[in-house]
Amino acid sequence: MILCCGEALIDFVPLPNGQGYQPCPGGSAFNIAVGLGRLEAPAGFFCKLSTDFFGDMLVDFLKDSGVDTSRCIRVENPTTLAFVSLPSDGGETQFSFYAIDSADRMLTAAELPQLPEAITALHFGSISLVMEPGASALEALMARERRQRIISLDPNVRPGLIPDPDAYRRRFEGWMEQVDIIRLSQVDFDFLYPREAQRQQISRWFRQGIALCIVTSGDAGATAYTAAGEQIKAAPPAVEVIDTVGAGDTFLAALLAHFDRAGWLADREHILNLTKEQLLVGLHYANLAAAINCSRKGANPPTRAEMAQPLP
Numbered sequence: 428m429i430l431c432c433g434e435a436l437i438d439f440v441p442l443p444n445g446q447g448y449q450p451c452p453g454g455s456a457f458n459i460a461v462g463l464g465r466l467e468a469p470a471g472f473f474c475k476l477s478t479d480f481f482g483d484m485l486v487d488f489l490k491d492s493g494v495d496t497s498r499c500i501r502v503e504n505p506t507t508l509a510f511v512s513l514p515s516d517g518g519e520t521q522f523s524f525y526a527i528d529s530a531d532r533m534l535t536a537a538e539l540p541q542l543p544e545a546i547t548a549l550h551f552g553s554i555s556l557v558m559e560p561g562a563s564a565l566e567a568l569m570a571r572e573r574r575q576r577i578i579s580l581d582p583n584v585r586p587g588l589i590p591d592p593d594a595y596r597r598r599f600e601g602w603m604e605q606v607d608i609i610r611l612s613q614v615d616f617d618f619l620y621p622r623e624a625q626r627q628q629i630s631r632w633f634r635q636g637i638a639l640c641i642v643t644s645g646d647a648g649a650t651a652y653t654a655a656g657e658q659i660k661a662a663p664p665a666v667e668v669i670d671t672v673g674a675g676d677t678f679l680a681a682l683l684a685h686f687d688r689a690g691w692l693a694d695r696e697h698i699l700n701l702t703k704e705q706l707l708v709g710l711h712y713a714n715l716a717a718a719i720n721c722s723r724k725g726a727n728p729p730t731r732a733e734m735a736q737p738l739p
Contacts, residue, residue: 428469428495429548429579429683429692431460432565433555434531435474435485436507436524440672440725448510450481451725452488454531455553455583458673462680462716462728464493468687471495473540475561477530481506498540504530511672520672522585524554532558536567542576548683548692549576553583556602557595566602573605577692580606581679584615592618603635607695610679613644626658638698641710643678645671649714651706654699661710666718666738673726674717680728681716685709 433456439448452461456474463470472489476482476499485506489496507529512521526532532555542549551569556562569578580602589595596619603609609632611619620628629640629652640652648662683692686709691697701709712734719729722739 428471428546429463429550429687430471430473430498430542430546431456431463431550432473432568433457433550433552434507435472435476436509436526436529436531437481437484438522438672438725439508439510440670441511449725450484452485453509453673453726454507454555455581455676456550456555457485457489458676458726458728459550459581459680459683460489460494461492461726462677463684464489465728465730466681466684466716466734467493467731468684469495471498471546473498474555475500475502475504475530475534475538477501477506478503479506481508482530500534500538502530502533504528504533507531520670522587524585524588526554526558531555532561534561534564536564539564539568539571542572547576548579548687550579550581550679550683552581554585554588556582556598557585557588569602569605574695577608577695577698578606579608579610579679579683581610581675582615582619583612583675584618586618600635603632603637606636607638607698608641608683609637609639610641610643610675610682612675613642613647616642626652630656638695639701641679641682643675643717645674649678649710651710653701653706657703659703659706659710661707661714663714664718664738666722668721669723670725671721673728674721676726677720677728678713678717681734682709682713685712
């Protein structure tokens with residue numbers, strides 16, 4: 428099982444012609460769990476969730492997507508809310524968060540679960556690694572489980588929640604000593620290292636301990652960097668884009684699902700020794716999933732059956 432650890436919230440996505448907002452279950456780690464479940468990969472979710480009606484919506488959505496919610500902790504704190512802005516020029520989606528004392532940020536180290544051997548991989552990322560006290564608790568879980576299970580990370584940077592970018596970068600560098608697989612967008616990289624050469628910086632991450640890095644660049648596709656120094660690019664399929672909410676989450680969910688189905692999440696050596704051909708197949712599969720997600724409103728990852736159908 429792949430256990431996704433992180434935030435769960437309600438995205439308020441704008442309706443056409445200024446007609447208001449539609450509440451949609453979301454959050455980066457949440458979306459990845461949903462994406463895994465819909466692709467029929469064994470997936471679980473670990474988070475504190477509110478007992479309010481938004482929390483019920485989140486739990487129902489996870490279960491309907493085939494995700495195990497048995498490790499979720501229900502509390503009375505409110506659900507985090509996020510209002511989404513979709514630029515008309517097709518640029519990067521913007522978010523405004525409302526998360527004071529919200530349920531998903533209130534996890535403590537004392538509440539970390541003991542994990543069975545059946546959980547082969549843990550995924551972390553985004554705002555859950557920024558908002559305290561949950562960020563420190565999840566960091567402790569990452570450190571506890573490093574090199575015992577595959578650790579996946581998607582920073583999914585939200586600058587509006589990062590008051591001290593330099594402090595965040597230092598924290599991020601610490602994660603590179605724990606993580607096996609990292610996926611980040613080109614926008615994430617440019618925020619983290621605006622004056623650094625990308626290939627040089629990624630090479631340093633490998634020296635710190637990562638096993639695989641994937642950088643996604645929207646309609647420019649995805650590039651995988653390996654510990655052996657290879658750089659493998661894959662272009663996405665053409666699709667009419669409705670919006671890009673959840674595209675990166677869907678990409679990583681599909682990549683992890685493909686790796687799991689192939690047995691490559693069994694141990695770190697599999698990830699370190701993936702061939703160019705194996706990575707290309709995984710990147711194309713992940714690009715297809717992200718393209719399908721972008722062809723419809725909000726974060727809406729495809730099912731395994733939809734992946735076998737022609738693009739819309």
